[in-house]
Amino acid sequence: MRTHIIQFVKAPGCSGEQAAVEKLAPLVSLVAAGTGFLSPGDEAGMEKARQAARSAWAEAARYLREGGADILVLDELPVALSYRLLDLAEVLAAFAKRRPDLHVIVTGRDAPKELCQQADLVTEMVARKHPYDQGRAAELGIDL
DSSP states (O other): OOEEEEESSSOTTOOHHHHHHHHHTTTEEEEEOSOSSOOTTOHHHHHHHHHHHHHHHHHHHHHHHHOSOSEEEEETHHHHHHTTSSOHHHHHHHHHTSOTTOEEEEESSSOOHHHHHHSSEEEOOOOSSOGGGGTOOOOTTTTO
């Protein structure tokens, strides 16, 4: 199935997913639309993140309505919602009007119950052990 992935937090050029998807094109496409790590105390940075999330959401809403993919993956959408980069009511309204043939996958922590009810599949990954916690940097082929 044609799959489109929209990353709401990750910035362009900084994840292993982006490199992997290039090998799967044109069947799979990905847009890293975020600004990177979020710092709630940095109001200017949060405003940039909010603008990036709104732009990413406009693209997601278009896919929900019009097509272009059979599967839509909304990576870290719950994170964008929990940081109030997007309005939950607006997201739910778009989900309620989505194409019936579209499979929607949502990934990220703290997904609101209402969002879980609207999506087809919701995942939250929990790290039990991570190289970052041990002071290791991102590795080519794994993280980059």
